[in-house]
Amino acid sequence: MNLKYVPTTCPYCGTGCSFFLVVRDGRLVGVAPRSRSPVNEGKLCPRGMAAWEFVASPERLTHPLIRKNGELVPATWNEAITLIAEKFRQYQPSECCVLSSPRTSNEDNYVMMKFARGVLKTNHIDHCERLCHASIVDSLADSFGHPAMTGSIPDLAKAKCIFVIGSNAFAQHPLIGRKIIEAQRSGATYICADPRKTFTGSQADLHLQFHAGTDIMLLNGIMHEILLQKLENTEFIAERTNGFDEFREIILQPEYSAENVAESCGVPAEKIRATAKLMALPGCAVIYSSGITKQGNSAENIHSLANLQLLTGNVGRAGTGVHPLRGQNNIQGACDMGAQPFYFTGYQRVEDADVHKKFEEAWSFSDGIAPAKTGYEITEMMDSLISKSGELKAMYIMGENPVLSDLDINHAKAALEQLEFLVVQDIFLNETAGFADVVLPAVCFAERDGTQTNTERRVQRWHKACEPPGEAKADWEIIASIASAMGYAEQFSWKTYAEVFDELASLTPPYAGISYDRLASADSIQWPCPSGDHSGTQILYTDTFATADGRAVFLPAVRQIENEKTDEQYPFLFTTGRCIFHWDTGSMTRKSSAANTGNWLEINTADAKKLEISTGDSVRLITHDAEISATARVTEEILPGTLFMPSHYVEFTTKELVQNTMPTPGCGGRSAKIEKII
Ligand SMILES: Nc1nc2c(c(=O)[nH]1)N[C@H]1C(S)=C(S)[C@@H](COP(=O)(O)OP(=O)(O)OC[C@H]3O[C@@H](n4cnc5c(=O)[nH]c(N)nc54)[C@H](O)[C@@H]3O)O[C@H]1N2
Ligand SMILES: Nc1nc2c(c(=O)[nH]1)N[C@H]1C(S)=C(S)[C@@H](COP(=O)(O)OP(=O)(O)OC[C@H]3O[C@@H](n4cnc5c(=O)[nH]c(N)nc54)[C@H](O)[C@@H]3O)O[C@H]1N2
Ligand code: SF4
Ligand SMILES: [Mo]
Numbered sequence: 001m002n003l004k005y006v007p008t009t010c011p012y013c014g015t016g017c018s019f020f021l022v023v024r025d026g027r028l029v030g031v032a033p034r035s036r037s038p039v040n041e042g043k044l045c046p047r048g049m050a051a052w053e054f055v056a057s058p059e060r061l062t063h064p065l066i067r068k069n070g071e072l073v074p075a076t077w078n079e080a081i082t083l084i085a086e087k088f089r090q091y092q093p094s095e096c097c098v099l100s101s102p103r104t105s106n107e108d109n110y111v112m113m114k115f116a117r118g119v120l121k122t123n124h125i126d127h128c129e130r131l132c133h134a135s136i137v138d139s140l141a142d143s144f145g146h147p148a149m150t151g152s153i154p155d156l157a158k159a160k161c162i163f164v165i166g167s168n169a170f171a172q173h174p175l176i177g178r179k180i181i182e183a184q185r186s187g188a189t190y191i192c193a194d195p196r197k198t199f200t201g202s203q204a205d206l207h208l209q210f211h212a213g214t215d216i217m218l219l220n221g222i223m224h225e226i227l228l229q230k231l232e233n234t235e236f237i238a239e240r241t242n243g244f245d246e247f248r249e250i251i252l253q254p255e256y257s258a259e260n261v262a263e264s265c266g267v268p269a270e271k272i273r274a275t276a277k278l279m280a281l282p283g284c285a286v287i288y289s290s291g292i293t294k295q296g297n298s299a300e301n302i303h304s305l306a307n308l309q310l311l312t313g314n315v316g317r318a319g320t321g322v323h324p325l326r327g328q329n330n331i332q333g334a335c336d337m338g339a340q341p342f343y344f345t346g347y348q349r350v351e352d353a354d355v356h357k358k359f360e361e362a363w364s365f366s367d368g369i370a371p372a373k374t375g376y377e378i379t380e381m382m383d384s385l386i387s388k389s390g391e392l393k394a395m396y397i398m399g400e401n402p403v404l405s406d407l408d409i410n411h412a413k414a415a416l417e418q419l420e421f422l423v424v425q426d427i428f429l430n431e432t433a434g435f436a437d438v439v440l441p442a443v444c445f446a447e448r449d450g451t452q453t454n455t456e457r458r459v460q461r462w463h464k465a466c467e468p469p470g471e472a473k474a475d476w477e478i479i480a481s482i483a484s485a486m487g488y489a490e491q492f493s494w495k496t497y498a499e500v501f502d503e504l505a506s507l508t509p510p511y512a513g514i515s516y517d518r519l520a521s522a523d524s525i526q527w528p529c530p531s532g533d534h535s536g537t538q539i540l541y542t543d544t545f546a547t548a549d550g551r552a553v554f555l556p557a558v559r560q561i562e563n564e565k566t567d568e569q570y571p572f573l574f575t576t577g578r579c580i581f582h583w584d585t586g587s588m589t590r591k592s593s594a595a596n597t598g599n600w601l602e603i604n605t606a607d608a609k610k611l612e613i614s615t616g617d618s619v620r621l622i623t624h625d626a627e628i629s630a631t632a633r634v635t636e637e638i639l640p641g642t643l644f645m646p647s648h649y650v651e652f653t654t655k656e657l658v659q660n661t662m663p664t665p666g667c668g669g670r671s672a673k674i675e676k677i678i
Pocket of ligand 2: 427
């Protein structure tokens with residue numbers, strides 16, 4: 001028997017846990033703990049434990065498919081690549097667009113970015129970040145300089161106070177949840193602000209259960225109290241920030257008094273005062289996730305959290321700072337790699353003439369690269385497909401499932417139908433492949449090398465553990481074959497992942513000092529790592545912020561989004577989110593045995609009693625323009641008047657219920673009513 005333990009990192013969430021893939025006689029048989037990583041120290045959540053299961057699924061794509069007479073039929077690689085190259089050659093740059101993938105490696109994203117800008121000559125490249133945490137990129141950078149977490153996951157355990165808002169970390173980022181508990185065990189106070197009493201909230205020392213969508217009021221109320229109680233860090237403010245006076249004037253308005261905020265948010269005034277005191281202690285860390293980023297005013301929410309930490313001087317030391325918990329395993333990396341309409345790698349702006357010249361010269365395409373002008377975001381791609389019919393004609397989607405993940409799935413389906421030519425490159429025949437003209441089989445994380453970058457800027461390796469199914473190929477190799485068939489073999493001539501990495505690092509200042517050799521000995525390096533003798537950066541802004549003058553900026557927030565109004569006929573506020581077992585559109589987790597539960601609807605105990613609904617009853621949820629049935633779950637975890645349903649099930653596309661109201665599921669909500677099905 002040949003037994004191998006191959007070190008790798010998890011393909012699910014942005015925590016970036018490490019484990020070994022266990023391979024027996026060439027077949028993947030499980031995962032084993034790997035304690036070397038400071039992120040998870042050998043522990044895993046249920047998704048990590050089951051991460052090997054989907055790899056050998058009989059539903060994996062094994063051969064290219066080409067649509068003939070309406071049917072997707074098996075084809076050879078040669079046929080598929082030749083067809084794609086011929087088609088893409090026919091279109092103008094403005095007619096092509098690309099979706100890259102935070103499920104794939106940095107190398108795959110870099111090659112896709114080079115393909116879009118160098119071969120298709122378009123800046124219309126984006127990925128699902130836009131539906132999730134896009135506001136992090138610009139908003140945290142507005143305040144501090146870098147579009148990323150300020151501290152590190154291991155350091156969270158050193159905090160004296162942890163404030164979690166809009167994140168169900170114990171379910172969605174469980175190994176970060178573990179650090180919160182470690183801090184709590186060492187004496188830290190743990191505060192959780194969330195409209196639902198989630199698993200995460202239920203373990204907090206102080207739970208602020210506020211009305212969905214009233215975040216700005218709540219945060220301004222806390223800062224109002226900090227100022228009233230004179231708990232601000234005057235030295236830090238004077239030495240390291242700009243904009244304090246204007247900010248102070250706004251926050252001290254009577255509108256943000258504890259009593260007024262209590263009234264608007266539904267949180268008792270004394271809890272707001274207590275929170276202010278605790279957060280002003282030296283050593284408070286803030287954690288947030290999609291409850292904050294998926295609102296119409298997400299930028300203001302993020303500015304407010306940055307303001308809070310600047311006000312108390314809680315940035316730049318271990319156990320302080322602002323910690324966005326990013327969703328997909330490599331969403332940080334996909335952004336870092338420039339899979340976005342506005343940036344090349346490392347957030348170098350496409351409109352900047354010097355940057356444009358740098359990439360044009362380094363890549364040396366004889367016919368130039370995309371112009372120095374930003375492209376379409378994913379939402380603009382879909383909109384323009386529908387409204388300006390004919391402008392976009394061809395699309396290349398790698399590792400994304402917009403037919404289920406788009407903000408409005410009917411809109412996405414209608415948009416994809418407008419395309420003349422669609423290529424889908426995935427590991428499964430996902431729902432989006434149903435619209436494809438060509439489907440290309442890719443390898444998954446267990447079958448590839450490469451790197452990914454977790455939510456704390458930690459660059460880590462994937463190592464190939466087993467052979468891919470059938471003829472599946474690495475994402476970047478497929479892209480390189482298409483580029484070669486279109487006449488650009490020279491620019492896509494790498495032989496290994498390491499060669500791709502060396503090229504991307506040479507063009508990306510924060511990655512400049514990272515290499516495969518260094519990752520082999522250090523295991524992981526956090527960017528910025530500007531040179532080969534730099535050990536990486538665990539904590540940003542220890543001395544200076546990454547802004548032009550080195551000072552952070554107070555950006556007062558006043559705008560608040562509105563929920564859909566409830567009335568007698570539609571008395572409930574309906575909201576959606578995630579559950580621990582499933583992943584986004586479920587394309588991978590629904591293929592693993594980990595509790596493939598059916599869909600359910602949560603309702604508060606008091607409301608259920610009035611409607612004579614018990615756990616297990618079949619119920620119908622009705623909004624102004626859609627209805628859906630589910631099994632009731634009666635719980636104290638949500639406020640009376642609120643309903644919740646998880647968003648992972650294709651069979652129950654809750655998106656049809658939330659579309660057009662909220663930017664994505666998870667926050668705020670729509671007015672709804674509920675009926676028992678007898
Ligand atoms: N099990 C599992 N884990 C995942 C994923 C998954 O699909 N399944 N997906 C990954 C991805 S892509 C992402 S982006 C992350 C998301 O990670 P989270 O953001 O933690 O995911 P959600 O469970 O949607 O949690 C959103 C939280 O916001 C709260 N909320 C609702 N409305 C509001 C509001 O108005 N204001 C505030 N402040 N909070 C509100 C909800 O009650 C919920 O607790 O999870 C990642 N991890
Ligand atoms: N219904 C619903 N919609 C959502 C969400 C939700 O929870 N439910 N969440 C929202 C959020 S926060 C996000 S981030 C987005 C996510 O939006 P998407 O990224 O579109 O959603 P995923 O389900 O993660 O789809 C990823 C696709 O990548 C494929 N894949 C996995 N690994 C690889 C690989 O190595 N190579 C290739 N080529 N393909 C691979 C999977 O098979 C899957 O088809 O969705 C948003 N919309
Ligand atoms: S916490 Fe995230 S990275 Fe860690 S094992 Fe679970 S899904 Fe994977
Ligand atoms: Mo996400």
